Amino acid sequence: MSRRIGFTGDVMLGRVVDDRQRRRPADAVWGTVLERLRGLDGLVMNLECVLSTRGRQWRRTHRPFHFRANPDWAVPALERAGVDVCALANNHVLDYGEMALRDTLAHLDEAGIARTGAGETLDEALEPAVVSVDGLEVAVVSFTDNTREFAADEESPGTAWIAVDVENETTRRRVRDALERAREREPDLLVASLHWGPNMIEEPPESLREFGRWLVEEGVDVVHGHSAHVFHGIEVHEGSPIIYDAGDFVDDYAVDRRLRNDRSFLFVLTVPDDGTPTELRLHPTEIDNCAVHEASPDAADWSRDRMRELSAAFGTEFERAGDSLVLSLGE
Template identity: 75%
Template sequence: MSVRIGFTGDVMLGRLVDDSQRRRSDDAVWGTVRERLRGLDGLVINLECVLSPRGREWQRTHRPFHFRADPDWAIPALEAAGVDVCALANNHVLDYEEGALRDTIDALEEAEIAHAGAGETIDEALEPAVRTIDGSGADGHDGLDVAVVSFTDNTPEYAADEESPGTARIEIDESRRDSRSRTRSADDVDDSETRRLVGDALGRARETDPDLLVASLHWGPNMVTEPPESFRAFARWLVEEGVDVVHGHSAHVFQGIEVHEGSPIVYDAGDFVDDYRVDRELRNDRSFLFVLTVTPEGRPTELRLHPTEIDDCAVAEASQDAAAWSRDRMRELSEPFGTEFDRDGDALVLSLER
């Protein structure tokens, strides 16, 4: 029996989303997508805010935006959607200083929602999130063991170290970009510190003997529609190091999908929930719920993209026009990678068994 795991882009529950949720039910933030989320076997998100009632806005460096949500509704909302893992390596986990980050981690742990990518020290930030996704015991399997590591190249001032809390931050050096070749090997990712940190996290994840290994990356600047060659080389290196799924986010708009050695690379999943101003050309309010089908042995066989759009600080099933735009856009962005999709209703379907 296969297992279906959902992946989303940024889930930002602060500011106007937080204000709206104080006047509506906890699960209202998931809008018309709630039942689809609940129908999944597992769900991995990038949590783009802290969950805390306290703290002061980060002032040590200039930060124009600060995102915080009330855990009294946010945790029940995450539970209502069936969130299993939150990636925390991003540029907002210290928006309200260390205390709010600690509150976030405590709230997630109390709710038994796994997390990765941030912690009290860099050692904690490198720890994988580990979760067994129910496989109903089919074919002698009791469930799919999933390990998630989380990294960001954003906001160096939020990086954890041996004594200070923060994110698992890495550098992905774009100076080694080689426009003459679209295929680069693991040897091209040669930044020693990046190799050390990522290798450490992957080693810890492998020690848990997972069936599926996920790398969740909050990388690159906002409103960029294509990954640089350095990101492509890094993503391929991760796959060559044993990662089964690369789950990218940060740009606020979705990017194309590449398949490398049978593993899907979602360069950017876009935005899933937020209150951001909408760019009418790039449409940062439109994206997908990315649903990966995995065999009980941990082999990805299909990636299904269900179109979504943000409306009134909640996520919704995309309208017909929005869904058509997103499908066309995803095909256009994925074509340079040689990626081709089938169509099933409103969804795009990518077979990983070709």
């Protein structure tokens, strides 16, 4: 028996998205992709906002953007899409201070949506999210190198912050701690979800490439990267896929007409009983009217061609299946 586990890029439900959603059904934010999401066996997202109506905008350091979504619609939206895990290690979980972060943690817990990467303390932020996907145990750990001032410590809430540097001893110790906690749960599939690197870059820098490969060598089965707002190429290292950046899945951002940050994919991993992924399927998506949709033919062509071009640098080749790209894993 195989399970199909989906991974998305950034899901930002605040600002204009939040405003639009107050006047339409909660699941409208998923547009024409909703049924595909609901048809998955598992779903992992990077949640790029807080779920709260409380708190004040972060002012301790300069922050140009602040993202907050009303949980009255946002939590039902996540539930209706069938979200299993939210990665929270990113540069927006403290946009409205500690109160809004605590609200976010509480709302996810109440909804039964597992979360990782942020918490009341660093210890909590390092705890894995562990879910059972039709009997397959999946553990997710989450880290970020963005916004160091949001880092949790032994006494303060925030993110599981790291320096993305394989030579950094604190980073190696922190990551290995989280991975060991995950392995103690005896998962069949171990995922590392990372909000890493700068915005609007077209390829991962060498530091991310080295780190992604190191994670696989440390036992991670799939690396789920995000942060750049545009998708990057995919590398397969020792049989494990490294999604260097999944791009944006839904938001209200201005669109760069060359980089097309409104276009990406739903990444669907096929995992059999033994926990060894056999296939990664990429379904083209695009953002319109603050909702995610199945990509139009022209947008899908552009995204497929771009993904092939970016992934060729890693020796990665895809097959075509309908509108999707298919990457076979293993032998």
